[in-house]
Amino acid sequence: MIAPKQITLIIDGRRCAGQEGQTILQIAQANGIDIPTLCYLKHLSPWGGCRMCIVEIVGSPKVVPACSTPAKDGEQVNTHSDYLKKLRRHTLELLFSERNHICPFCVMNKGDCELQLQGYRHGIEAIRFPYLYPAWPVDVSGQYLGLDHNRCILCTRCVRTCEEMEGVHALDISHRGGKNHVVVDLGATFGTSDTCTSCGACVAACPTGALFDKAAAFRGKLGACQTVRTTCAECPVGCGLLVYTKENRIVEVFGDFDSPVSRGHLCVRGRYETWAEPRRRILQPMLRRHEELEPATWDEALAAVRQAAKKARPAQKAVLVSPRLNNETVAALKKFGRIGVFVARNEAALCAEGNHSADSMAKLHDADAIIVLGAQPSSAQGVVAAKIRTTVRLRGAKLLVFHTRKSDLDQYADICANVVSLEHKLWDQVADVLRDAKRPVLVYGPEAMTPIGVSVLERLVKIFEAKAAGLAPALIALPTGPNSLALAAGGIEPVEEVGPWLDAKPLKFLHIVASDEPDGGARLLDEKYVRALLEEIDCVVVQAAYQSRLTDLAKVVLPAAIWCERQGTITNFEGRELPLRAVLPPRGEARPDQEILEALLV
Amino acid sequence: MSDKPKIKVATVWLGGCSGCHMSFLDLDERLVELVKLVDITASPITDVKEIPNVDVGIVEGAVCNEENEHVLRTLRSHCKVLVALGDCAITGNIPALRNQFKLEDVVARGFVETESTQIGEIPGNSVVPKLLKKVRPIQEFVKVDAHIPGCPPEADTIWYALTELLAGRKPQWTEKNLCYD
Numbered sequence: 203m204i205a206p207k208q209i210t211l212i213i214d215g216r217r218c219a220g221q222e223g224q225t226i227l228q229i230a231q232a233n234g235i236d237i238p239t240l241c242y243l244k245h246l247s248p249w250g251g252c253r254m255c256i257v258e259i260v261g262s263p264k265v266v267p268a269c270s271t272p273a274k275d276g277e278q279v280n281t282h283s284d285y286l287k288k289l290r291r292h293t294l295e296l297l298f299s300e301r302n303h304i305c306p307f308c309v310m311n312k313g314d315c316e317l318q319l320q321g322y323r324h325g326i327e328a329i330r331f332p333y334l335y336p337a338w339p340v341d342v343s344g345q346y347l348g349l350d351h352n353r354c355i356l357c358t359r360c361v362r363t364c365e366e367m368e369g370v371h372a373l374d375i376s377h378r379g380g381k382n383h384v385v386v387d388l389g390a391t392f393g394t395s396d397t398c399t400s401c402g403a404c405v406a407a408c409p410t411g412a413l414f415d416k417a418a419a420f421r422g423k424l425g426a427c428q429t430v431r432t433t434c435a436e437c438p439v440g441c442g443l444l445v446y447t448k449e450n451r452i453v454e455v456f457g458d459f460d461s462p463v464s465r466g467h468l469c470v471r472g473r474y475e476t477w478a479e480p481r482r483r484i485l486q487p488m489l490r491r492h493e494e495l496e497p498a499t500w501d502e503a504l505a506a507v508r509q510a511a512k513k514a515r516p517a518q519k520a521v522l523v524s525p526r527l528n529n530e531t532v533a534a535l536k537k538f539g540r541i542g543v544f545v546a547r548n549e550a551a552l553c554a555e556g557n558h559s560a561d562s563m564a565k566l567h568d569a570d571a572i573i574v575l576g577a578q579p580s581s582a583q584g585v586v587a588a589k590i591r592t593t594v595r596l597r598g599a600k601l602l603v604f605h606t607r608k609s610d611l612d613q614y615a616d617i618c619a620n621v622v623s624l625e626h627k628l629w630d631q632v633a634d635v636l637r638d639a640k641r642p643v644l645v646y647g648p649e650a651m652t653p654i655g656v657s658v659l660e661r662l663v664k665i666f667e668a669k670a671a672g673l674a675p676a677l678i679a680l681p682t683g684p685n686s687l688a689l690a691a692g693g694i695e696p697v698e699e700v701g702p703w704l705d706a707k708p709l710k711f712l713h714i715v716a717s718d719e720p721d722g723g724a725r726l727l728d729e730k731y732v733r734a735l736l737e738e739i740d741c742v743v744v745q746a747a748y749q750s751r752l753t754d755l756a757k758v759v760l761p762a763a764i765w766c767e768r769q770g771t772i773t774n775f776e777g778r779e780l781p782l783r784a785v786l787p788p789r790g791e792a793r794p795d796q797e798i799l800e801a802l803l804v
Numbered sequence: 805m806s807d808k809p810k811i812k813v814a815t816v817w818l819g820g821c822s823g824c825h826m827s828f829l830d831l832d833e834r835l836v837e838l839v840k841l842v843d844i845t846a847s848p849i850t851d852v853k854e855i856p857n858v859d860v861g862i863v864e865g866a867v868c869n870e871e872n873e874h875v876l877r878t879l880r881s882h883c884k885v886l887v888a889l890g891d892c893a894i895t896g897n898i899p900a901l902r903n904q905f906k907l908e909d910v911v912a913r914g915f916v917e918t919e920s921t922q923i924g925e926i927p928g929n930s931v932v933p934k935l936l937k938k939v940r941p942i943q944e945f946v947k948v949d950a951h952i953p954g955c956p957p958e959a960d961t962i963w964y965a966l967t968e969l970l971a972g973r974k975p976q977w978t979e980k981n982l983c984y985d
Contacts, residue, residue, distance in 0.1 A: 302904070304897055306955040313983075322983040325976070327951040328894045332944055335896070335903035 209275035214282060220273055227255055227268035230281060237281050238290060238320055240409055241357035242269040245459070245466060246366055252357050253293045254320065257281045265289065287324070294320055295329040300380075302335060302352040308411040309418075310353075313425040316409035317355055336380070343393025346474040347405050347415055351383055354412035360384060360404035367467050369591025370610075372397040373404060384412075397610075401584065402473040406456050406466075417478035418454040427453050431460070433772060433780040434472035435526055435684045435765050437583045440774030441468050445766060445785045452477045452766065452785065463563055463774060469584020476765055481720065482749040485790025488759040495759060500791065504801055506758050507713070510741035511802075514710035516540075522697065523715040524723065525683025527795055528770035528782055532692035534799040540707070542697035543689045544726060546682045548576075548648035548655075550696035553687050555651075557677040558777040565676045569593055571600040571639035573662065576621070576655045577647025577680045580609040583775075586645070586680065587611060600635050604658050606649055621654050633665045642666070642675035648682065680775055688773035700726050704735045712736070713743040713802075714752065717795050718764040722750025745798055761792040768794035811970060812858040815847040815889075816879055818872040819899040819939060820865030823956040824890035825849060830959035841970055858883045860969060866892040866899045867940050871933035880946040885969065889962070891955040893942045898955075900939040907937055950974055953982060 207222040213230050220229030225248065230237050241252035250270035257268045260278035265286065268279075280286065297303075297317065305311045305318060313319075338351035356375065361384065364373040372395055376385040387395045405413045427446040434441045442461020446453045455477055459466035487503030488495040498506070511519055520540040527535070527543075535541050545553070559565075566572065566589045579587035587610075594601045594614045603615040604624075612618040616635045619628055636642060644662065649655050666674050681687055690696050697703045704712070716723025723746055727733050736742055736755050744756035747764045766785035773779050788794065793801075817825060825848055831838065842860075846852040855861075855875075861883030867873050880886055891897040902910045916924035942948060952965045952975070965975040 298895075302901070304895070304901065306891065306898060319983075322979045325978055325982065327953050327977045327982070328888065328941075328943060328948070330943075333896055333900070333941070335900060335938060337904040 207275075209273060211273055211276070212278040214280060222273075222275070224273055225269055226257060226266075226271050226273045226277075226279055229273050230268060230279075235281060237268050238323065239269060240316060240320060240355065241359060243359055243362075243407060246359065246362040246407070249358050249362065252297075252355070254290055256286060256289060258283060258286060290320075291324050291326065294324055294326055295331055297355050298326070298329050299331040299333050300336075301338060301354060303410070304352075308353060309414045309420055310411035311423070313423045315411060318410075334380070338383070341386070341391045341393075342416065343391040344395075344398070344400065344416075345393070346400050346417065346470070346478055347392060347402055347413060348419070349384065349386070349392060350412050350414070352412075353410045354384055355410055356382055356384070357409060359407040359409065360413055363403045363407040366592060366596060367403045368399060368401045368588045369595050370397045370399055371595075372399075399580075399584065399588075399610075400470040400474065401468060401588065402470070403457070403467060415454055415474075415478065417474070421453050422448045424454065430783055430785045431458050432766070432783040432785060433461075433774075434468065434476075435528075435772055435782060436471040436476065438681050438684055438687060438775040439463060439583050439585050440684075440772060440776075440778065440780045441472050441585050442466075442780075443468070443472060447785055450786055463776065463778065463780070464585050467585050467588055469588070471584060475720070483764075483789060483792070484746060484749055484753065484759060484761040485792065486761055487791065488753075488756075490757045495753070495756070500793075503758055503760060507741075507743050507760075507802060510743070510757065511711050511713075514740070517707055518710040519713075520704075520707075520709055520711070521713045521715065522700065522703075522726075523689070523694065524717040524719050525681075525686035525689055526717045526719060527685060527689060527715065528768065528772050529685070529688050529692070529779065530770040531796045531799055532689065532694065534796060534803060535694060536692070537803055538713075538799075542695045542703055543683070543686060544700055545686045545690075545696045545698060546648050547698050548651040549681050549683060549686055550690070550698055551651035552646075552648050552679050552681050553690035553696055555679050556687065556691065557679040558687070558775055559676070560776050560778050562676070562678045562776040563589060565641070565643050565678070566590060566593055566645070567597075569599050569641050569643040569676075570597075571602070571636055571642040571675075573602045573604070573642065573644045573675065574611060575604045575644065575646040575658060575662075576606070576649025576652070577645055578605070578607065578609055579645070579647075579680065580611055582647075582682045583680055586775075590645070600639065602632060602635060604655075621649070621658055624658070629661055629665065632662070633668070636665060636669070639669075640673065642673065643678060644675040645678045645680055647680045678775070685772045687775065687777070691773075699729065701729055701731045701735060704732070704739075708738075710740045711743075712739050712741070714745065714756075715762070715795055715799070716744060716746035716748075716750075716752065717762050718747040720748065722746045722748040723752045724750035727751055745795065747792065760798055761790060762798065763788040763792045763794040767792065768796070770796065810843045811841060811860060812845055812856070813842045813847075813860045813862065814845045814855050814858040814879060814883065815849070815862040815864065816855070816875050817848045818863060818865030818876060818893070818942070819868030820890065820892040821898070822848065822864070824864040824892075824954075827954075827956035827959055828889070828962055831963055832959070834959075834963055838966065855879055855882050860885045860887060862887045862889050863893045863942050864889045866896045867936065867942060867945055868899050869933040869935045873936070873945060876942055876945055885949045886942075886946065887950045887952060887965070887969065888942055888948045889952045890957055891953060894951050894953055896939050896941045900941075903938045907935060911935070951977075953977070 218233040248270040250267040342348040441464030442458030745760040
């Protein structure tokens, strides 16, 4: 690759170095010159629509937007002349007059709104144009986010984010002139949209209060909040979270742009489900006395667990844990004797495969062909799905989907086939699609480990072997349990079917560590016979954060801390060890899983 | 008392919540300073209704009805310098929210449909000032010489603006004194 040519600009009388191909704005920013912007975001393609970043180029009769004008060597640029300031003021005054920017009751008032901030910066005390006061609706039909057209400045940051980060293009601009406005799905609402994934990236991108998180609205300005960077532990992708807190509660959760994995993006699970959803917490230890669960102290509860454990012989005791436990619990867990981690079907084999490399996301970004086999990233690993969509839709990669269940990725696929009904002639088409692939990536999930999945894998390997050497696809195993890879690697036995595992050796004591499973671990009961088997056990201890059908079966209930209340590390699907940081102190008497397990060992 | 004639000030309260006048009272001990320099004539604070000829007229609130417009025009013709105090006077602000709806609907909502109203009636009496079709900021009716933005403007902001005006200068607004955070 040829290194880009170095160029020099004179910006506001200062010599500024940059590279050919960079925009005037990029070079100015790199050299510490602040040019006001509204529609520009550095991770999105430039738009040049808001006209705030206009600059003068000496020798040119017109002003140009710095964000979308490539810099030329030797150019002299003025960014803050009186003329430019006057134009920017005019632009702002037009923006303020166009819709109903009534600050006092806006969710972004006092510090979070970029339009308001630009108004302050440009000393706008009053505007000279008559206000239009148009009647625009507010769409609060979405589960987590709302759209207030009254506050929209049509910067299209949301539209570009939806297209370039989430890759679904649920948002766009409709109509012309004064009726120009953001639409969801050609005129649907967020509540009725087929394409919106509720990833909330548009809200994070919105400079005003036009798009907002319903759960965060009017709960405090972000500028006055404390922030903690941590890792989302809802799935094995391990996206970076930027959590805003105030007075020991979460105000809002955004993606962390410094995260090497997710680069600022999140899916609905990390962005909203963990904090914007009501869930019934278990706030104190409970003991079953006279058939009823009654509140108890930690000492009483731990003593009861120890006593029950003592009554059983080692072979009659077991601990069954959630794949959400962090790496630091492994050492304590291994001292407990028989121990299993409950994982999705076929995930044990997937964990044993252990195909991961720290640049899996980068490989997906750069791929020119992506094969998805037996994985459902759209529902299980949203940010991986977003990466696949953007790579396919924006960078032209081929997509081949082999699945057993439909997903939204199917519509973007060159070849989409159900693995249970593959026709022979399909393989010629597959070979054809993959003919020119130079950077193929194979993403495979638990279903790829089934006999039929393995046969597809073998066919694919043959196709690649027939191509030139060295073009084997990068393999990315995509488990569903947030930390099942590391727990399995740490020697904890993956348990796909709890029934047979419980039945293998009759138990008198079972300690279930559901941690902060959103369902409280209740999905274990969905498996046949498990409820009956649990009822036969003398003592079932449930350590969980949320109430569920499982706690109803427990003799002892121990309140566990949730994602934002514990620290440690988890290992993501790329094999990266990522930090979990405590954002808040545990609520009620809840304690982190690691602390509870260690207390039981003493 | 100095021999210098005091500057005469009148303030009016149009369509607003009176928060700007409250914020004016938040000048606290500076009010003592102020009355050494100015005479407050007509004002909701003094409860003097007749507007005499003054040097400075200060307006809180947007123009919502015919009376507001009349008072505004009277003040403009009676003062040398007209100051818009607060966001309602400058932008329409909260009172202007009703501009999104038809006037009949707004009146019906306010007088008849309110949850706490049992038997509601829209006042038809000519004594009650007629509402304008749209709520408007004052600069759409008269020339405004200075603005004091904020909802409400903080006492410090009001003090800065008043002292500048008394010194014969127009207040200069920058990020620092516009942004209240």
